[in-house]
Amino acid sequence: xxxxxxxxxxxxxxxxxxxxxxxxxxxxxxxxxxxxxxxxxxxxxxxxxxxxxxxxxxxxxxxxxxxxxxxxxxxxxxxxxxxxxxxxxxxxxxxxxxxxxxxxxxxxxxxxxxxxxxxxxxxxxxxxxxxxxxxxxxxxxxxxxxxxxxxxxxxxxxxxxxxxxxxxxxxxxxxxxxxxxxxxxxxxxxxxxxxxxxxxxxxxxxxxxxxxx
Amino acid sequence: xxxxxxxxxxxxxxxxxxxxxxxxxxxxxxxxxxxxxxxxxxxxxxxxxxxxxxxxxxxxxxxxxxxxxxxxxxxxxxxxxxxxxxxxxxxxxxxxxxxxxxxxxxxxxxxxxxxxxxxxxxxxxxxxxxxxxxxxxxxxxxxxxxxxxxxxxxxxxxxxxxxxxxxxxxxxxxxxxxxxxxxxxxxxxxxxxxxxxxxxxxxxxxxxxxxxx
DNA sequence: GCTTGTGAACGAATTCACAGCT
DNA sequence: AGCTGTGAATTCGTTCACAAGC
Numbered sequence: 492x493x494x495x496x497x498x499x500x501x502x503x504x505x506x507x508x509x510x511x512x513x514x515x516x517x518x519x520x521x522x523x524x525x526x527x528x529x530x531x532x533x534x535x536x537x538x539x540x541x542x543x544x545x546x547x548x549x550x551x552x553x554x555x556x557x558x559x560x561x562x563x564x565x566x567x568x569x570x571x572x573x574x575x576x577x578x579x580x581x582x583x584x585x586x587x588x589x590x591x592x593x594x595x596x597x598x599x600x601x602x603x604x605x606x607x608x609x610x611x612x613x614x615x616x617x618x619x620x621x622x623x624x625x626x627x628x629x630x631x632x633x634x635x636x637x638x639x640x641x642x643x644x645x646x647x648x649x650x651x652x653x654x655x656x657x658x659x660x661x662x663x664x665x666x667x668x669x670x671x672x673x674x675x676x677x678x679x680x681x682x683x684x685x686x687x688x689x690x691x692x693x694x695x696x697x698x699x700x701x702x703x704x
Numbered sequence: 705x706x707x708x709x710x711x712x713x714x715x716x717x718x719x720x721x722x723x724x725x726x727x728x729x730x731x732x733x734x735x736x737x738x739x740x741x742x743x744x745x746x747x748x749x750x751x752x753x754x755x756x757x758x759x760x761x762x763x764x765x766x767x768x769x770x771x772x773x774x775x776x777x778x779x780x781x782x783x784x785x786x787x788x789x790x791x792x793x794x795x796x797x798x799x800x801x802x803x804x805x806x807x808x809x810x811x812x813x814x815x816x817x818x819x820x821x822x823x824x825x826x827x828x829x830x831x832x833x834x835x836x837x838x839x840x841x842x843x844x845x846x847x848x849x850x851x852x853x854x855x856x857x858x859x860x861x862x863x864x865x866x867x868x869x870x871x872x873x874x875x876x877x878x879x880x881x882x883x884x885x886x887x888x889x890x891x892x893x894x895x896x897x898x899x900x901x902x903x904x905x906x907x908x909x910x911x912x913x914x915x916x917x
Numbered sequence: 918g919c920t921t922g923t924g925a926a927c928g929a930a931t932t933c934a935c936a937g938c939t
Numbered sequence: 940a941g942c943t944g945t946g947a948a949t950t951c952g953t954t955c956a957c958a959a960g961c
Contacts, residue, residue: 499930503904507884544943553938569907570909577902588796588797600902600906639906641902685802686811690782691715691718695876695892696875696876696892762921763920764920
């Protein structure tokens with residue numbers, strides 16, 4: 492049960508399990524079994540059981556899984572029992588849209604700062620947060636104890652922003668710009684690129700739907 | 705070279721290759737080899753060669769790959785030689801931000817319509833497009849020959865919107881709402897959920913960076 | 918010489934099938 | 940009886956290492 496050996500793919504499914512379990516809880520279901528959970532998440536029962544087995548023995552044979560317990564356990568594994576502090580860098584349309592999005596708050600994250608280098612935006616406030624400039628970003632990130640940064644900057648500015656964010660002590664970056672980031676060992680980056688996803692969808696159209704996604 | 709057997713993982717890397725190749729082209733590089741391309745994309749040379757081998761014999765031994773040819777070939781495989789017609793459903797902050805994003809146009813997609821069911825938005829125009837209501841969405845999707853839809857709707861409205869989109873003949877959906885979509889066989893869905901990515905990053909923080917992402 | 922293309926070896930993830938517990 | 944947990948089998952993907960060709 493050394494969780495250094497939880498497979499990557501399992502980790503990537505944990506958020507979906509969590510979402511389904513919260514939904515089950517909202518529906519007053521005290522228990523789920525691997526079958527029903529699999530159906531809710533779009534997987535299969537064997538996958539569910541195998542995934543959970545990497546985290547420990549979480550269920551009861553003959554019965555199933557206790558929804559509340561399982562939520563607690565997964566939240567602990569994901570490290571979101573206490574809210575994680577996040578910041579948005581790049582307060583353009585996209586950054587602004589993300590700041591207004593309530594989903595982060597419901598899923599374990601609190602946006603505690605926003606940064607941009609546009610003089611006309613710095614100092615203005617949005618959703619209760621003041622927009623900071625990029626000059627003192629390292630200091631502000633440290634002062635506010637920011638753990639995760641969402642980069643919503645223009646492509647050309649992104650690597651530079653990432654460098655500052657890293658030197659501000661941040662160890663996890665969600666990059667929304669279509670650029671490969673160069674970061675030191677020990678900093679985790681996840682890349683989200685909608686154009687990439689559209690291109691993958693286009694491939695499936697080109698195949699006439701003959702392949703699964 | 706039956707491309708029904710191009711591995712999923714290879715397909716998912718093609719957009720990144722394409723991006724790097726376009727960059728190489730912009731830098732006046734007529735040729736690349738598997739090493740340099742791997743470096744640009746953050747993979748390794750063996751992976752690059754294997755991936756391309758699924759698409760045919762695209763390179764020249766002793767020389768490398770012709771950048772222009774390779775761009776053409778990958779674009780063809782991805783089905784983006786001619787622009788694909790896309791629409792955005794849900795014209796909230798996120799939908800609005802996406803409409804204003806120029807990256808889609810540069811990567812093979814044209815946003816040809818926007819939909820929302822908010823009375824106060826319908827009929828207004830944004831970025832040269834009029835916002836349509838949801839009532840006649842099937843008809844409009846067909847008239848404009850929309851191939852791909854981006855769902856940027858509130859969670860609760862998403863499945864309903866997806867159903868209409870599907871009955872409008874659309875076979876590819878990019879879903880930005882945190883809900884598992886139920887769609888008929890033959891419709892491709894890709895799910896993007898930033899909260900999910902943040903949770904995965906949180907896991908890595910919880911592990912103290914001991915795991916790769 | 919250099920670089921691709923690819924079978925073969927390896928490793929990772931999914932699925933199977935059943936033993937073990939309630 | 941019902942459902943989990945897990946080794947074993949299978950499938951899928953990556954990496955290796957070298958032969959083929961420029």
